[in-house]
Amino acid sequence: MHPVRRQRLLLVLFVVLFSSLAIGLVSYALRGNINLFYPPVDVVSGKAPTGHSIRVGGMVEQGSVRRSEDSLEVSFMLTDYKASVPVVYVGILPDLFGEEQGAVASGMLDSEGVLQATEILAKHDENYMPPEVAYALENAGFDEKGKIK
Amino acid sequence: MMPEIGHFALIIAFCLTLMLAVVPAWGAWRGNATAMALAPTLAVGILVFVGISFACLASAFLQDDFSVALVASHSNSLLPPIYKFAAVWGNHEGSLMLWALILALWTAAVAVFSPQLPLLVLSRVLAVMGAIGVGFLSFSLVTSNPFARLLPSTPVEGSDLNPLLQDPGLIIHPPLLYMGYVGFSVAFAFAVAALLGGRLDASWARWSRPWTNIAWGFLSLGIMLGSWWAYYELGWGGWWFWDPVENASFMPWLAGTALIHSLAATDKRGLFKSWTVLLAIFAFSLSLLGTFLVRSGVLTSVHAFATDPARGMFILVFLAIVVGGSLTLYAFRAPTVSSRVTFAWVSRESLLLCNNVVFLVATLTVLFGTLFPLIVDALGMGKVSVGPPYFNAVFVPLMVLLVPFMGIGPLSRWKGDDIARWRSELIIPALAAVACGLTFPLLNAPYNIWVALSVLLSSWLCLGLAQDVWRRLRNASSAARGLRRLTPGYCGMLIAHLGFAACVIGIVATSQYSLERDLRMSPGDTQELAGYDFKFVEVTQVRGPNFIADEARVVVSRDNAIVTTLLPQKRRYLAGGSVMTEAAIDPGLFRDLYVAMGEPVGNDGAWAMRLHYKPLVRWMWLGAIFMAVGAFTSVLDKRYRGQRGVVHSDSKAALHGA
Structure with a gap:
């Protein structure tokens, strides 16, 4: 084979090998590490996995x-005004966490349907609403004050 | 009156960018020298008018002109003047102004500092930058006018600047980050200009290399400052969250790292030309993508401002034009500029290729993780988020793969090398690195396999560099002369690679050895962490310029000797009523002590307190500073002074000849 071609072939093989390695790594890492979002109503109706x-x-x-x-x-309740999920968290809450404010909790559901949260996210300024919270409320048909839209 | 002048100046600047995008490009196409010669003047004119516009906006902020909507919603008369000034870019419209100003700055810099560039190339480069300017200035004028007035119902007082932003970090982080972000537009413009001209030679790489290095250096500093800011401001001691917006700045950095190494091969050996062009396009496109992610608010992030779909749409269209246009151009022109140079497998070129593959794959995995939630959402498969574990799982192995090659890189020779030579040169560094990896617990640290690995890899990197420096010195007649013979380009590489090694150790040691405790503490309580005693003495009320705060006094001692007194605060800002945690940190080269207040608990004056012990956390930021310094140093290299340098040495030779 012509040396330039051989070099090119080896290069292509190297890139293919390396990228398949990377893809393997990515899919392995994705499998365990994506967190699905559930509105409270889905959690209460049992659609969320424990x-x-x-x-x-x-x-x-x-x-x-x-x-x-x-x-x-x-402990507190997260609600989309249709259903409420009890959440337990041990630690320090973010500054803008408060009652009647939007928040996102991540963690695992235990067998009693309580979310054992490992992280709480609140909004980071007065006018900002986490998109997921907006989505959950929209889904349930309420605005953020709990009035029916 | 001032805001109207600013608005007017912005419109003039927009017209000038239109001219810059069209006239010199037409001149280059038609061979009209007059039209081409207009480019540098226009570039400077744009800087002047964007500068005037920016100054008007800044003066509106400084003079509390609440009739301007932007000032009314992002400033307050109680705000200290320096934050009033920084508040200019602490919001969507103003940060676009900053972007436009920095773009104008880079464009004018290219116009002024490129006397050695042929006029044809210069006019093309500036025309491309003008076209980018058209995009951003029209974005600013059409969708986000910073000068919109609130008349006649002018508020008496402004609502406040978000307290998180009232910090020195806001003053320096965005400008530096944008210097990097926008700086890649220069590399992009050079690449597109070369494609337009159909000539990609070594001189092209030599011209665009210093600009790319400077941009990369600024981006490194900007990212590092962002990380440091998050560390002390968000109050929970994290320094990197794999937040979409962090990723948005990190992806151009990764692609830029690949670019500066690939440019080295193009510059020195005329290799990888079309690849380098592609990387330049890629790096700038990622900068734009970052802007889109930040400004459109499609992702949950601490950087998202209140959103407006029209804006997201505008950037998306702009991004599509830039990426689509440049890739189409690339598809038509790249085959004509491919290189015919070959190299052996054992050579510096292969090692640089490894670097490129690793960094590109890293960029793509980060890109994938960042966009994955958007893809899933668009497919209607639910709302997901991709957390730090994903990024760590893919990113760490890639970096581990990188460092072994990185140790050989500086020693290796261009074109063709010899494994036997590598072996004889590197056997001592290799053994010494293994020894370091095995014996580091002697430094009074518990054994940890990850830290051992990072010490092994970093010392391999440093010792390889040391070996190379020694190899260069031992052939010189004296050490001083040998040192003098090291070029700034080489020294820059040395500093940046050492910085990378420091970064690796810092990141791994902090992640592995950090101790954190969230505690309930009453006044008088003492808690022990990592051999330090934290005594919570009392809480007092203090007043700042625009806030009141509960300030805790925590006396830290070790073996009954007082180390420091930390004063964390819980602030309540008067204007908006928002509450903010201000952590107190005792920084050190080998460890940080970090105390943040949670909230009051119970009735006996007890507080939730967060105590951190963070070893070597500064190394990571110092490493990033080293990388930036290395990038700036390399620009001083004589080879970039181009023809002027050549002419100079020629005339010298002529003098000697005479």
Whole structure:
């Protein structure tokens, strides 16, 4: 074979080998690491899997935030005004977390339907709404104040 | 009056960019020297008018002109003046103005600092940059006019700048990041100009290389500052979140890293020409894609501003024109510029190719992970998010793959090399690197396989570089003379690669050794973390210029000797009423101590507190600074001074001859 062609062939083989390696890596990494988003109504109706990391977003229900007296455990309800999901989180909440504010919690559902959250995201400025929360409310047919649209 | 002048100047600048995009390109096509010679003047004119416009906007912010809608919604009379100025780009419209200003800056810089460039090439390059300017200025004028007024119902007071942004980080992070982002437009313009001219020679690579290096250096600094800002401002000690917007700045950086290495091969050996052109297109397209992701708000991110679909659409169309247009041009022209140079498999060219493949694959995997939620959403398969575990799982192995080649790279020879020579040169660095990897716990660190691996790889990198420097010095008659013979280009490479090694160690050590505890602490409580005692003394009320805060006093001691007193705050901003955590950090070269306040818990004055111990976290940022310094150093190389340098040495020779 002509040396230039042989070089080119080897190059192509190298690129193919390497990219298939990369694709393998990507699909392996994707399999375990994507978090599906569920609106509260889907979680309550049992569409969300238990034992797998998911995200749930909605408004924090008024009067539902309870802090433990002796630890950093917090529990609250996330709602899309059709259904509410109880969430438990241990740790420090983001600054803009509050009742009647949008929030997204990620974590696993336990057997009692409580979301054991490992991360809480709140909006980061006054006028911003996480797109997922907006989507969940839209889905349920309510606006962010809980009024029917 | 001022805002109207600013608006008017922006419109004039827009007309000038239109002229710059059309007239010199027409001149280059027709061979009309007068039209081509207009390009540098127009470029400077654009800078002047965008500058005036930007100055008008800034003065509106500084003078609290709340009749301007942008000022009313993003500033406040209580804001310290420096933040009023930075608030100019702390919002969508203003950040576009900053983008336009920096684009004008780069365009004018190319016009002014390229006397050695043939007029034909220069006019094409500037025309392409003018066309990009047309896109951005029309975006600004049509969809996001920063000078819109609130008349007659002018508010008395502005709503506040988002407290997260009231920080020195806002003053320097966006300008530096944009310098990098927009700087790739120069590499892009050179590539497109070369495609238009159908001539891609070594001189093309030599012209565009310094610009690309500078842009890459700025991008490195910008990303590093963003990471550092997030670390101390967001209050939970993370420094990289694989957030879509971080990825948006990281992808051009990855593609740019591939580009600067591929440019080296094109410059020195005339190789990979069409590939380099493609990378230049790719890097700038990723910058634009980043802008789209940030500005359209299609993804959940800490950087998303309140959104407007028209804006997203505009950038998407612009992106399609730029990518589609340049790729079409590439498809027609690239075959004519391909190279016929060959190289052996064992050579520096192959190693650079490895670099390129690794960085390209890394870019694509990050791109895929970033866009995956959008794809799934568009297919109606639900809303997903791709978390950090994905990115870590694909990114870390790629970097591990990279470093072994990186250690050989500087030592290797162009065109063809010899494995036996590599072996004899590198056997000592290799053994020493393994020894470092095995013995680092002697530095009083617990054994950890990942840290061991990172120490092994980094020391392999550094020792390989040291071996190469020594090899260059030992052939010189004296060490001083040998050192003097190292070119700035080589020194730049050295510094940047050392920076990369520091970065690797910093990232791995921080990820593996960091300790974090979220605790409930009452005044008087002491908690121990990593051998340090954190004593929570009291909480007092303090007042800032535009906030009031609860400030905790935490005395940190070790073996009963006081190390430092940390004063984290919980601020409430007066204008918007929003609450913000201000972490307190005791920085150090080998460890950071980090305290942030959560919220009050219970009734006895107890607070939720977050304590961090972060070893070597600074190394990562220092490494990024090294990389940028390396990139800037390499630009000083004589070879980029082009013909002027040649003429100079010729005249010298003539003098000597006489």
